[in-house]
Each structure stands twice: as C-alpha cells, then as structure tokens.
Amino acid sequence: MLLPTLPPLKPAAIFLILTALLSWVFQHLGWRVPVFKAYTVLDEATTPALQFWQWGTFLRLAAVGIGTWLLMRPAGPPNPLTQKRWKRFKSIRRGYVSLLILTALTGLALLDNLIVGKQALAVQYQGNWSFPFLSVNPIPGKQFGLGYEAETDYRELKRVFAATGQGTVILPLVPYAARLDTPPQSRAITRLPDGTLHDDRKNKPFTGTAYTVFKDQPAQHRRDYRVRNGVFHGVASGFDDAGILVERIEFANGQVVSESKLGQEVDLASLAGRESVEFRQVLYPPVAPNARERHFLGTDSSGTDIVAVLYAGFQLQWAAAGFYTLFVFTLGITLGCAMGYLGGTVDLLGQRLVEIWSALPFLLIIVLIRSTVTPGIVVLVLVLAAFSWMGLSYNLRGATYGERSRDYVAAARLLGAGDSRIIFRHILPNILSILVTKLPFTVEALIASLTALDFLGFGLPPGEPSWGSLLKDGTDNMNAPWILYSAFAVIAITLILITFVGEAIREAFDPKRFTVYR
C-alpha cells in the first residue's frame, strides 16, 4: 500500500473530478463561478508570453486523473503505519487545529468574489435578476439605467437604487476589488446647532477643507470651503453643475468679506438653492477602518481596500504555493533520486551541478530580471522554484543512497525489477516521510520569499495584490498604523499556522517513536 487510505480521500477524489468537469462546463457557458474558476486562475495570471500552455486544461486533466486513480485503486486493508501517523498527528492538537484553520481559509479563498469583489452578487432591475459576479465581461452602467458605458459601479448603483427604489443590489461582504479599484472617499462633518463644524474624530472644532454637493447630483461639488476652528475662513470656491468655477467668496472668521461672480451668465441664486445641507470632507487615502463604508481594515495609501488586498494576496500565494511545490518536488525528486540511486558519474556530475547552481547569487538574478521585464506571478514562481530545489535533492539523494543498499531493494532487483520500478514503487514510498515533512516548510518558504521580494520592490508589478507591498506601504506610512498592523498580523499568523502544521507532521512521522522499545 503506497498512500495512506484515509476516510476523506474518496470524497476528495469525487470532489476533484466533479469540480474539474463542472468548471469546464461553466467556462463554456461564460460563467466565472467561484470555486470552479480556480482551475483557470493561472491562465488569467499568466503573461501573454506564457500563454502557449493551457494551464486550465492541464490542471483539469490532472485533477480528473488523480481523482480517478484514487477511486480506482484496489481497496485493501488500511496501512497500519499510516493510520498510526495520522492518529499521532491528530493527537497534536496545535498542528491539527492549524490544519483545520488553513483548510477553512483555503475554502474561503475559493469563494472569491462571493465574499470580496466589486461586482454585485445580484441585481434586480426592472423585474429581472442578474448576477454580475458570474459574468466574464463587465456589464456597462447603462444596462442598469446609469448613464455611462463603462463597467457599472455597483456601490454607486446601490446608493442610487436606495434613493430611487428602482431595484435591489446585493453586494458581497467586502464590496471592493484588490486591483484597479480606488474609489474616492469622503466623510460627513457634524454641524453643531450654533452653525460651527465639528470634527468628531478629534473631538474639536473642524479645521480643513469642507465641501457641499448638488442636492440632485451627489457626485458634483457645489462649493469648497476653507474652515478654521469650525468657521469659514479664507477663500471658498463655487462650481456650477458642470464643475466649472463660477464664484469666489472670501471669508474671515465666518463672515463674508468679498464675493465675486466669475463668468457672465451665471445664476448664482439658483445654484445656491441646489446646495446640499450636509458638509463633507474628502478623505485622502489611506483611510482608517470604517465599517460603514465596509472598509473593515481601512485602505492602503493608494486607496485600495486592505481586506481585498489581503484576501487576493492569500489566493495568489496559495495558487503560487501549489505550483511552486509541484515544480520544486518534481525537480528535487527526479534529480535527488537519480543521483542517489545511480551513483557514480551521475552522482559526481549532478553534485557539481547542484553546487554551481547553489552558488549563483539568487537575489542579483531576480534584480536583473526585474530591471528588464516586469514578471508576472508565474515567471516569479518559476524563478523562485528554479533556485529552491537543491536542498530537497540533497536530502533525497542521501535517503535514496541509504535505501538502495537495503535488502528489499536487492530482493526486488533479484526478482527482475527495473530501475524506475525500484525507485518509484519501492524506494520512494519509503522516503515519502521526507517529502511530507518538507511540504509545509516549502509552502512557508514560498510565502516568505514572495513577501520579501515584494517588500524590496523586486516582486510582482505594482497594483497586484501582495502582502509584501502592503507591508512596505505600512512601513512607509507609519501615521496610518492600520496598514502595518493588518499586513503584519496576517503574514505572521499564516506563517505560524503553517509552521504548527509542519511541526506536527514532523513529529508524527518521526520514526523513533515506533522503533524504540519501552
């Protein structure tokens, strides 16, 4: 028995096959359904240069293949050793709980724009329901009665529908996207009964620039006032409904000093009648956490919602981790086992190759690549993986070297087994514990490297959601502590969870536990 037969494996196999098939169906229907679209996520993240390869098709085939294999395997009695290890793992509560949390987070990450995204989940307009979050192409605003061709701003649509009652909009929990979504932010200023403006946050009279809007055009500034200690002070500018400067009023301590009309045919009286009662203040990013605007962790210094960045960053890291592990393990197993099993010249040359490769200055190469092209996540992960397989190959070489001289290998050889059969059917299962133990730390290494590279500015291009860039933004804007706190907390917690899992696996696979007589 090669792999542990464990209860969750059969449902997992069915899940893999089903999602792969359904994702193919959904893609052809033109729906981007969360969970199922995970298969095509690499296609979307890949730069045009790498699109020769149908990642989505490959992943689906792989999922169906693995699933089928898991289902078709001859059923036998469960491997007692594996069962023991699993039991032992479960008994280490810290690791087990961490694994459960990480699994839950992964499930959450798969839900994608069901919980975090700027497209509405559902819009009811003129009696029809539509589900924008499924749509591949943006739906123009005019489809919902907004007068523009660009993609609908669903947050604005919700406000419009709330005011006019023309329809219903259901937004995701966090209605912001991590890319190219930096809406203007503003905040209402309290007006005290004596007419002065009050800054609730600092709890003292307001000082700064306040504005009013047109009652019928909430996006258009009517007047910009300069306010000092709660009263108008300095030059106020008035605009008409096309945004053209039409009046200039000078205040001193709340009193009008001078007024002037700019332009001949301006009807200031009618404009004044359309001025809103409420005073607002433009909030420059970074904006502090604000549950009313659903910026639960605030925004970063470019105005992007931090939850959205963290969430998309997690998705990206998780996808990258899978890809990276696959690449590192394939290279490490192939080369390590070949060196250890074949020995001789192959070993000698292989070892020299590994030494030379290890001596290459990795960071310098990344800097060089970054200065000539702007790498996407796939290129970045490929480069990272190309410099990370050496350690694993050393371990596997040593282990294979040991296993090769064991009696069971000699017996297999006597029975006429070929080299590849001996490696894959006999040796590899016996050194599997090394791979399983290494897995969490490989994932951890990737997350740490990606974050570090982004922090240094050599990682993903700007605008891509990344924990490292967020951390950098936080250290650059210490007066907006929520950025640094969120980024740091998420990075630290994720790495700690993975470390706990890794620790528990190592403990569970520790052979001493089973060989020492008591």
Add this chain to the structure above:
Amino acid sequence: MPPVQPLPLQRSTFGVQRATFLRLLPILLTFLLSACSPPADERFPPYDNAGEAAAYYQSLPEFFRTLSPGDLPSDLTWETGMDLPDIGSDDAVKGGNIRWFMTSFPPCIRPIGPDANSSFRSEHYDDIYLTQNGMHPNFPGKYFPGVCDRWAIAPDKKTVYFHIDPAARFDNGRPVTVADFMMTFYIRRSPYAQDPYGQNYFGTKFTGIDKYDALTFAIRLPEPRPDPLYFAQVPPMDHIHYREFGPDFPQRYQWRKEPSAGAYTILPEDIKIGRSITMRRVRDWWAKDRKFYKNRFNVDAIQFEVISNPEKAFEAFLAGRLDFYHTYLDRQPANWHDKLDVEAFHNGWIGRAQFYNDYPRPSSGLYMNGTKPLLDDIRIRRGLQHAMNMQRVIDVELKGDMDRMRSRNDGYGPFTHPTIQPAVYSCQLAAAAFAGAGFTERGPDGIFRNPASNQRLSFELSVRSRPQEQRYALRLKEEALKCGVELRIEALDPSAQFKKILQKQHEIAFAGWVHIPPYPDYWQGFHSDNAYEKEPNPDGSRKIKVNTNNITLTANPELDALIDQHEKAQTIGELIRLGHLIEEKLAEEASFVPSWTTPWHRTAYWRWVRWPADFNVRVSENPAQAHVHWIDEPLRQQIREAMNAGTALPVLDLVFDQYRARN
C-alpha cells in the same frame, strides 16, 4: 600590493620571518613617510600656469583681443540698472546662524570638473557667485549690476561692453579685473578641467573677449540674440588663485574654495569631511551696502549638516535642530498636510509659507509616439487626451496641491501662451473622437473596438519604476478603462525608459523635460529635423531619427516654418508672438497630455526665521535661493521662552499668490 599573509612563527630576531619582513618593509616605510609629511605638498608640486595661459591667449589672437580704450565705440549707450527696485526687505538685520542639512557630503567643493555638479554646488556656488550682472528676480529680462557697474549692448546685438566696478573684490580680497574673465575662458576651455559641457559651451557660444583696459572689456557672441546680456554672462575666476591650474586640477583643487565676488565663503577649518560644511559671510564684503545686495545675504553663517534621510531631517527640523525645511515638501504633500499637523505649528512656533513663483516648469506628461499604429491618427490622440484623468491623480495622489499643466512651456512669463487649456477628462468627448476614427463600439471587455479592422484601443504606457509614478499610472489606467481605453503599464528602470524613449520605441511615455530660462526652445522637441533623417530608408519610407528630443515624432511643415522663424527671431515681441502661434499648433497636434506643475515652492520654518513682506522673489526655485531671509535672534529667545511656557502664538500659515499665473 601583495596580499598580506598571516605571519608564520619562525626563529628570527624580529619574531618574524626575515623574508616576510623585507617584503613588508617598503609598505611600512610608505606608511611612515605618509604619516610624517603633509599630503598636499607631497602630491602637488608647485605649479605656475602664467606662461601657459599667456601663450594660449596669444595662440588665439581672434578670440583674445587686446585693444586700447580709444577703440571703444563712441556711440554706446551705457546702462547701470540702478532705476530698478531693490531686492529684499529693509527690515532685514544682519547676524545669526542658520542650521540646514544636506543628504550626502559633497565629493568636492570645486565648482567645475568631475563630481562638481553635486546638489551642494547650488548652495555654495550657483546661488552665491556674481557675474557681470544679475537678472532682476522680480523683473525677468531686466538687469542690475553684478561685478560690473555699467554695461552697453552693441546695436548688432552680438557684442556687450562691460565696465568692472573698481570696488569689486573676490572674497580673498583681490580686486576683480579683466584678467580674471580671460582666465575663465582659459580654464573652462581647457581639457584639464575635465568638464566636457563647459568646454563645449565656452568653446562654441562665444567668439571672443576684448580687453580695453584693466576694468573694461567686451564679450562677443557668435550670433545676434534678442537678449544678448543673458548670454554674455561669465563668472570671473581669480587668475592668481588658479595659478596652479594644470593637469592635476581635479585633485589639487578638490577642497579649495574658489574665490568668488559673492557674499559667502567657506574657510578650510569649516569643512568637516563627512559631517558638515559651514558657509560664512565675507567680512566687509565689498557689496554689502550696495543697492540690490544690502538687504540680502543677511545670515552670518549657514551650517550644512549631513543627514542622509530627508524624513529624518524633517524630524530634526520638528525637534528644532534645523531652522527651516523645504526639501521634498513639493513632491510629498503628505509631509505638508499630515506631518506638519503638530503642536509647534498649531501654537505658531513653526510657520509655513507657500509662495507661487514664476519659473519654467518641467514639461512632464504623456508623450505619444506619432509613428505607432493608431497613435498616428490625430483623432485617436485627441480621444486619448480626454481619456486621461490627470485631475484625479492631482486630486488624490497629490492632494490637490498641484496645478494642472496647461501647455508644454508653463512658467515662462509672457512667453507662456495665456489661454491654452488642457483637454478635460470626459468619456463622452473621448468616445466622440474615437468614433471619428472608426472606433464606434465597445467590445465585451468594455474596450473600444473598430468593427472594420477589429483593432482594440490598447496602448503601452512606459513609466519609470518609481513607486510614486507607478501609482499615478495605475490611477490613469483605472480611469481610462472607464472610457474604454486599455493601458498596459510597463515600469522600467529610469535610464532604460529614457533610452527607450530616445530610441522612439515607446507608444505612450510618461516623461518630462526640464526647461531653462529665458525663453522656450521648440526646435529640439518639435521640428521635423529631429523626427526623421534627411536620407529615407531604402524602401522609400521615412527613417526615424533616434537620440533626439522629438519624442512625439512631430513633423508638420507649417510648424517647421514657424519654428525656423522663431529660431531666427530678433526681438522679444517676435519671440512671444511666434511662440504663441507654435503653442496653438502644438495643441492641435494633440500628441502630449500635460500632467501637472508645481507652481510654487514652500517651506516650513521656525518663527525666528524672518522673510520680507512679499516673502520671496518671483524667479526662485526654492525659498532660500535668493537669500532674502534673516534671523531674528531676540525673537528666537522669545519663542524658546514661549515654548517652555507653552504659550501659543497666532498660527502662521501663509500663501503668497501675487505671482500666480491666472488662467
């Protein structure tokens, strides 16, 4: 030198292997010798170039002419410039010290030669030295006396005559004479200076210097200029100080302050290598009571301390260790708005002032390459102008502090076109322009398509890989998407991006040119001479000319004719008229999206730093450049006491917009 190896323990008189000792002996001796003797004398043997210079002058008799006072033309109208208003405030008092900072220690205090062009050069040289005249900073184009007390322009506008003020002295006490002006040409044209720019400038922009007597001379220019006085300015270089100017000039003069006729000097003991440099006011400066100078250069000493991080320097300023701060307040509005939100400012101990200046603005914005597909269509370019939301970048990233740039040559006073406005961001106008070019419908991805050719409106935008600039680009991309235009952002290392632009490989590039007074130059950027080679390609197509500043590949015959006229214009009025016509033509070409200008400089200062009532001079790049401020020492005491007592003073938050260009 061979690598020094660990000494093996051997039996020997010295406890060191003899051979090793002998091998190390020369090295040891070198150390000992260099420790005993002053290095300057050793490295630089005495040198006198008087003969060399004289021979040089004689070898170019057409350039360096010696005439007699009788040869002066008699019909000259001599000017003195004394009718211009004074500069600075009569309230200014002399005295006090200013503590200021520099981000790195300068590699030398030579004003010319290798590494001379550090940022400290403007502090100790460019803002201090005097040439024959000064251009009045409040009346651009008008001149007041520098080291010359009178001057005259020949009617052909190619020669300018000067008379040196007999009182003019270098800061080492030696009088300024014509020999010092001749020395300037000798040094600046010499290969020893290792200054290719200066060698070219002084080699080609002048046809000669005529000496009439020790104090009277003329500068000749190769072609008539509308404003010859501007181009005839030459800083005198003390010919005695530069006696040792020779092949080892860069090393020999590394730390010797060039004597200038200006107000400040640097004494050798004030150079603390790696830590600080102090400039001191010249004792009994010759011009201290003269008009235009008596209210400037008021501070006794200016100390420049090395603080490598501007953010840290800002903290030092808030802590009272620096007297004022203006570095990066323009580029980082957050410092101005958020970081000055401190007790010391609200209590009036720190003041701040924003001063609208009048200085050529760098023409930064989006340059479209007119040879690339789609961008060769003027309707597409016009549409793109409407699809770029520069105002939003200004409003959010720059907190609304900057002004939208209007044309390519803002800040040139009368030369700037008075009425041209940039295209407003409007998806309707953009869509109308695109429809004219056949891009009538939006594809399923929301990007405009041409149903006939199936092309999409997708362009590559090259920006520099500075975080700030990439964020501007992202915001433009987000807003352009709403107008149905896709921008593919390419962030390159600044030098790689510049190379790409000069090779004319870009589609749309975010770039900018720094402009210098006195008036705009159009030939470099917009004449077809700089767009295409004279020789066409073998297949008959026009061959693109690379490494020129015409990065929009503008080639318009009408424009060429206007630019040629502008190049030859003889009067200021003609320059203005033609310049405005050219600007209008350029606006029609629609190949440039102006970004924003910083039409002011601003500073935060402790209240004891005092400024004139109008704060500063019109043509100034930073508040300290004109040296019109002074230190009020009694006030410093009072404010220190107020700070100790916690007494609040009226808030000082000033805006001076008397020179603001009105739209």
